[in-house]
Structures are given as structure tokens and as C-alpha cells.
Amino acid sequence: MTTILCALLLAATSTPTGFTDNLPEALKSAKANNKSVFMVCSGSDWCGWCRRLEQEVLSSEVFRAKMAGGYELVYIDMPQDRSLLSDWAREHNKQVCEDYQVKGFPSCYILDADGKVISRLGYEQGGADNYVKTIDYLKANQADIDKYIMPIAAKFDTIVPVMNKLYKQKLGGGMTAVKKYAKPKVEAILKEIDELEVPEAIAQEKVKLRAYAQELYDAVK
Numbered sequence: 001m002t003t004i005l006c007a008l009l010l011a012a013t014s015t016p017t018g019f020t021d022n023l024p025e026a027l028k029s030a031k032a033n034n035k036s037v038f039m040v041c042s043g044s045d046w047c048g049w050c051r052r053l054e055q056e057v058l059s060s061e062v063f064r065a066k067m068a069g070g071y072e073l074v075y076i077d078m079p080q081d082r083s084l085l086s087d088w089a090r091e092h093n094k095q096v097c098e099d100y101q102v103k104g105f106p107s108c109y110i111l112d113a114d115g116k117v118i119s120r121l122g123y124e125q126g127g128a129d130n131y132v133k134t135i136d137y138l139k140a141n142q143a144d145i146d147k148y149i150m151p152i153a154a155k156f157d158t159i160v161p162v163m164n165k166l167y168k169q170k171l172g173g174g175m176t177a178v179k180k181y182a183k184p185k186v187e188a189i190l191k192e193i194d195e196l197e198v199p200e201a202i203a204q205e206k207v208k209l210r211a212y213a214q215e216l217y218d219a220v221k
Contacts, residue, residue: 014044014084016054018064019075021089023096023115026072031113038067038135039074041097041107046080049123050106060128067132078105110139118142141202148198149205152189156216159185163220182220189213 015021023039030037040058042050057063058075067073076096077085085093100109100117110118119138124131163182167174193210
């Protein structure tokens with residue numbers, strides 16, 4: 001009877017099959033078995049994109065089978081119905097989300113066995129097989145992406161807010177001010193991207209970054 005009751009209690013939680021909701025235990029297991037951790041922060045009973053991720057990826061046997069060799073799977077849920085949580089999750093999930101600075105759902109993290117973030121991602125189309133490929137790609141290449149791509153991408157985080165501010169301040173003549181400010185800066189970034197040499201494995205990241213820069217330049221030239 002006790003075994004049946006425990007099984008029913010486990011089934012009543014929102015944690016998908018193959019996942020644990022206990023991050024510290026997953027990290028211990030990852031360290032002992034030389035694995036990484038894939039952690040999903042979700043809102044299972046209110047977030048539409050979270051539901052899609054679970055239906056299309058997390059609940060897939062293909063996903064679990066391909067992830068099993070290299071990852072411990074963790075599900076940190078923030079549902080409206082807290083009865084869906086285990087005792088540990090009810091007490092700790094909010095703190096986990098704060099520790100990892102979760103700003104939206106679903107937020108997914110590739111962690112090393114010490115809990116350090118290797119990379120982040122969210123919902124992606126393409127199903128389980130494509131999602132696993134994305135995870136493996138980011139795990140293998142995020143360090144180079146951070147080294148080569150992110151310093152240039154970060155420049156847009158400075159330029160774009162100023163463009164928006166100038167446009168709002170100047171109203172009808174706002175676009176003239178925006179162009180005067182942004183054109184030389186984006187032009188310089190385009191040149192920087194064209195001169196950037198990156199490892200072949202992340203060549204697609206350079207292509208995407210340049211496409212974004214070109215789109216912005218076309219808007220201000």
C-alpha cells in the first residue's frame with residue numbers, strides 16, 4: 001500500500017517523466033557521473049510556451065533517450081497551483097529561479113556539475129531531435145560564442161535604446177536624429193563583423209549577427 005501511495009504522489013506532481021525537481025541532488029549525480037545538467041524553469045499550468053515545450057520536447061522519449069548519456073534533467077516549476085509541487089520544490093523553486101535570474105518562462109539552462117551556467121535557451125520549434133542538437137551545439141560552442149560574438153552583440157544593447165529615446169524625443173523629426181546618431185556606429189559594427197574571424201563551428205553565429213546589423217543599417221542609412 002505504501003509503495004502504491006508513493007507512486008500516486010509522484011504522479012501528482014508536475015515534473016515530467018525522466019526529470020527531477022531537486023537541483024542539488026541532480027548536481028551531485030552529475031558530478032558523480034561526469035554529466036552536465038539541463039534545467040527547465042517553467043510555469044506548467046499557466047504558460048502556453050511552457051506547455052508547448054513540454055508537449056513537443058520534454059515529454060518525448062526521443063529527447064530523454066538522447067539526453068540520458070550526458071545530462072541530468074531538472075524541472076523547476078512555478079505553477080499557480082502549488083499542490084503540483086513536491087515539498088522540496090514548494091520550498092526551494094522560487095529561490096532557484098532567483099539564483100539563476102529567471103526573467104521569463106520557459107527558461108532553460110545548461111549547467112556544469114557545479115551549477116555554473118554554460119548556456120541558456122528557451123522554446124524552439126523543430127521538436128525533440130532539433131532541441132537536443134541545439135543543446136549539444138550550445139554546450140560545445142558557447143565559450144566561443146561568448147568570446148567572439150557577444151562583445152559585438154552587446155554594442156547593440158547600448159545603441160538601440162538610445163535610438164528609441166531619440167526617436168521618441170524628437171517626434172516628427174526623430175528619424176533624422178536617429179540616423180545621425182546610429183548610422184556611423186552601425187556602419188563601424190558592420191565593418192568589425194566583416195573583419196571578424198571565428199571558428200568554423202560558430203560561423204552561423206557571425207552570419208546571424210551580420211544580418212541583424214545589416215537590417216539595422218538599412219533602417220538608418
